[in-house]
Amino acid sequence: MAAQPRWFQALNDALSLPENKGKIVYQLATTDLHNIPRVRSLQHRDFLIPKGLPSVPIILTTTDIRTPKVPQLLSTPTVEVVWWLDGTQEQFRITGKATVIPSREHPLHRTIDIPHDSALAVLNSEGEESSPGKYDWEKKRREVFDSMNSLRPVWARPPPGTVLESYDDAKAWPVTLPKLAEAETEEDKKNLEIAISNFALLLIEPTVVDWVQLGVKPDRRTKFTKEGQEWTEQILVP
Amino acid sequence: MAAQPRWFQALNDALSLPENKGKIVYQLATTDLHNIPRVRSLQHRDFLIPKGLPSVPIILTTTDIRTPKVPQLLSTPTVEVVWWLDGTQEQFRITGKATVIPSREHPLHRTIDIPHDSALAVLNSEGEESSPGKYDWEKKRREVFDSMNSLRPVWARPPPGTVLESYDDAKAWPVTLPKLAEAETEEDKKNLEIAISNFALLLIEPTVVDWVQLGVKPDRRTKFTKEGQEWTEQILVP
Numbered sequence: 001m002a003a004q005p006r007w008f009q010a011l012n013d014a015l016s017l018p019e020n021k022g023k024i025v026y027q028l029a030t031t032d033l034h035n036i037p038r039v040r041s042l043q044h045r046d047f048l049i050p051k052g053l054p055s056v057p058i059i060l061t062t063t064d065i066r067t068p069k070v071p072q073l074l075s076t077p078t079v080e081v082v083w084w085l086d087g088t089q090e091q092f093r094i095t096g097k098a099t100v101i102p103s104r105e106h107p108l109h110r111t112i113d114i115p116h117d118s119a120l121a122v123l124n125s126e127g128e129e130s131s132p133g134k135y136d137w138e139k140k141r142r143e144v145f146d147s148m149n150s151l152r153p154v155w156a157r158p159p160p161g162t163v164l165e166s167y168d169d170a171k172a173w174p175v176t177l178p179k180l181a182e183a184e185t186e187e188d189k190k191n192l193e194i195a196i197s198n199f200a201l202l203l204i205e206p207t208v209v210d211w212v213q214l215g216v217k218p219d220r221r222t223k224f225t226k227e228g229q230e231w232t233e234q235i236l237v238p
Numbered sequence: 239m240a241a242q243p244r245w246f247q248a249l250n251d252a253l254s255l256p257e258n259k260g261k262i263v264y265q266l267a268t269t270d271l272h273n274i275p276r277v278r279s280l281q282h283r284d285f286l287i288p289k290g291l292p293s294v295p296i297i298l299t300t301t302d303i304r305t306p307k308v309p310q311l312l313s314t315p316t317v318e319v320v321w322w323l324d325g326t327q328e329q330f331r332i333t334g335k336a337t338v339i340p341s342r343e344h345p346l347h348r349t350i351d352i353p354h355d356s357a358l359a360v361l362n363s364e365g366e367e368s369s370p371g372k373y374d375w376e377k378k379r380r381e382v383f384d385s386m387n388s389l390r391p392v393w394a395r396p397p398p399g400t401v402l403e404s405y406d407d408a409k410a411w412p413v414t415l416p417k418l419a420e421a422e423t424e425e426d427k428k429n430l431e432i433a434i435s436n437f438a439l440l441l442i443e444p445t446v447v448d449w450v451q452l453g454v455k456p457d458r459r460t461k462f463t464k465e466g467q468e469w470t471e472q473i474l475v476p
Contacts, residue, residue, distance in 0.1 A: 025322060025324065027265040027267075027277055027320050027322070029265075029267040029275035029276065029277035029318075030275050031269050031273050031274065031275045035269050035273045035314060036269065036314070036316045036318075036333075037267035037268050037269045037275050037276070037277070037314070037316075037317055037318050038267065038275070038318055039265055039267035039275070039277050039318045039319075039320045039331070040320060040329070040331060041320060041322045041329050076273060076274070076275070078274045078275075079275055080267075080274075080275050080276055080277045081277075082265050082277045082278060082279060084263060084265070084279045086263065091278070091279050093277070093278060095274075154476075157475055157476075158475050159475060160474075160475050160476065161474050161475060162474065162475040163472050163473070163474060164473040164474065164475060165473070166473065167456075167458055167473055169473075170456035170457075170458070170475075171456060173456065175456075218405075218408035218409060218411065218413075219408070220405055220408070234401050235401070235402040235403070235404065235405055235407075236398075236399050236400065236401060236402065237395055237396050237397065237398050237399060237400040237402060237408075238392075238395075238398065
């Protein structure tokens with residue numbers, strides 16, 4: 001069975017160092033509908049590793065289904081993530097295919113397209129202990145939402161990018177929200193319903209990883225390209 | 239006369255805080271020739287502020303004229319820079335038009351296109367004390383190169399992205415290079431000639447700035463759009 005790739009080990013090693021502690025913000029680049037590049041910072045949430053295909057760890061982050069990056073991702077699913085680790089002066093550029101998983105009730109749910117030869121398809125067919133043979137994305141989505149803690153109310157706001165009259169308008173928005181199963185007041189229930197309907201998983205399946213190490217002398221650059229289920233490695237001029 | 243814009247003041251204020259000390263790495267997104275987004279980290283170098291148009295500060299960074307981002311920038315000059323300031327949890331997304339200024343002898347020098355109504359055109363027509371009426375880009379390029387210090391030898395290497403046999407191949411590359419006027423050995427002179435021929439300025443003239451402040455409560459988002467020589471402001475849902 002294919003092992004975890006060397007770039008993934010290197011990334012985990014770098015993240016485990018004290019000088020990179022808490023460095024879970026990376027930048028996601030997309031192409032907009034006019035082929036203009038767009039880029040914004042996101043928080044990394046997790047890696048999903050198919051048991052039957054540990055050589056292809058899938059990046060898990062989240063989004064609001066109402067943001068402009070969603071139509072951008074649907075139109076041009078090939079994206080690039082750049083993860084700059086200041087503490088060790090390392091950069092991981094990860095090119096991959098993005099998949100957005102919204103609420104089962106959302107109209108965009110039908111756009112989910114999992115290619116049959118993808119790691120996502122392997123993960124999908126494995127399921128979990130509680131649902132063997134079919135990954136329960138709705139359960140995963142709700143679990144990740146519950147883990148968002150102080151961020152949960154963000155998805156109960158008006159759509160990101162809506163024009164406001166004043167910064168004070170934000171004071172009307174919910175400040176905290178309980179986990180999905182823990183709502184007691186009618187207001188929390190209503191806000192949780194809005195928030196979970198807007199919350200979406202964003203998965204990125206890597207195909208190329210370009211790793212630059214500026215913290216070693218001489219500096220190094222290594223490019224990993226997925227071929228079939230394995231990765232080939234090339235040493236490049238940084 | 240138009241003053242410096244509020245987003246620029248906010249960015250300078252954020253950069254001057256001790257918690258953002260040394261945070262001069264941002265990410266530049268481009269679209270490649272297949273309309274795939276590409277993004278990499280760059281070091282900020284300076285802002286060029288036209289005396290006659292201080293409302294439009296121009297971002298100055300640098301590149302190797304041999305990197306893939308150069309044809310990407312020439313094909314799709316609208317780019318996006320994202321500057322994440324971890325210390326204050328602030329993000330500046332700057333959309334703008336990129337201009338690459340290579341050596342005067344480089345074939346791409348003729349592709350330099352400065353629109354007549356741009357801040358770059360204003361700067362260009364102002365020149366400097368030593369060359370009034372026409373900005374001396376070659377002088378600026380050489381000055382910025384000289385300021386690169388320990389990075390100067392980087393531009394004397396083989397083209398970025400060239401495949402190597404081994405990490406040890408890098409040990410043959412120059413480790414230090416003097417300033418342009420200070421070369422004494424033939425080897426330094428030869429390497430400096432290569433390096434300065436590959437070194438290029440990369441200028442980005444902002445048209446939209448999207449400023450997100452996650453470090454204040456409630457968090458804030460403000461969008462600045464250049465209209466003529468002024469900026470309009472909109473408060474947005476983050």
